[in-house]
Amino acid sequence: MFFLSDMLNKKLKLPTRDEALPGRNQAIPTVAKHHVSKRPLKGPYPEGLEMAMFGMGCFWGAERLFWQMDGVWITAAGYAGGITPNPTYQETCTGLTGHAEVVLVVFDPKVVSYAELLKTFWENHDPTQGMRQGNDVGTTYRSAIFTFSDEQQRAATASRDAYEQSLRGAGRDRITTEIAPAPEFYFAEADHQQYLAKNPNGYCGLQGTGVTCPVPQAVPAGS
Template sequence: MTFDHRSPQLPGPRRTLPGRATRPHAVGGRHLITGHPVETEGPDGFEVAVVGLGCFWGEEQTFWRLPGVWSTSVGYAGGSTPHPTYEEVCTGLTGHAEVVRVVFDPSVLPYDEILRTFWENHDPTQGMRQGNDRGSQYRSILLTTSDGQQAAALASRDRYQAKMTAAGYGEITTEIRPLDVYYYAEDYHQQYLARNPNGYCPLHATGVAY
């Protein structure tokens, strides 16, 4: 999924695409791996984490493999265009990033383990890209769903920055802020690598431990 024309910066209000009032596409009913609903909040006491670390196909697989995950989905968040399509996100004019939404049981999978998985599976110093995937939709982003997640995410960034600096990397560019709205991506993107085991979506881990 490499397109050289994609915008390296977030669009201003005059350039942002208008979007639409309702979702323009369908989303799958059941998760192909967990068997639980794709659109779900999970049982009582479960939490939701939203993370963006590059191409969402491979990253969804990374998270659905973690013990304690109830369901995952891929979608768009962090921008301004309501109910965007994948093609619109690819223009760089929605402000959205490709993200993974993880519904998890915190008694089995602490949020800190979500953060460890996030930091260790991409290069958070690359700005508006991951490897050859260039554009604002590939930026590193943590969108939190509670005050506790926000505090933990900020603390984890500072901790990982020290590790990255010691390893010779530059400043972390990860955007960390509360989630506004999450939009589910099209059905064919959900659990993409379960449907297409040979699909392209490389990880860009630095090898620096959290």
């Protein structure tokens, strides 16, 4: 009984560098092309496109949300925000890599704004649950926004503050979402890429709060 409790506690706490699994120097194999769009998963991506990265719990359902949006050129499931280099799915599930399951979104800002991506992010999961998302428990399933520019960082923070007001007005807890500059992104294995396109009846644990997020406005530099 002590052993089970100890394992659960480890999954709710990010590992230190001494605790983290060693990983490997080589990237793990994945698919060459996106199953839905048939575009090259790792690029090169067309000039003028931008990237975003979101953790919403299980990446299967989260990835489907974004590939269905107009203006999204490609999506990829992967791992980010941890310590272990080139982790496997099995390793991340132990909680000893520090990574969250995330979705990389490559989008055309002339068609879909970063603000619209943020709105989709906030409204389609519960960002108040800490190291879990529904029945999916552990550091792997934490809510996270990893940003690729100062502008994205300001927009993400402003959207969090605005949405938190809406959530608190609805009697919800405080937002626990991690917002940080984008770390290295590790592509997940082939089986996890566009999983719900290959398995339409597969598991999707996403569940929003039912609280609407106001579309955040761009925040000027220096604000």
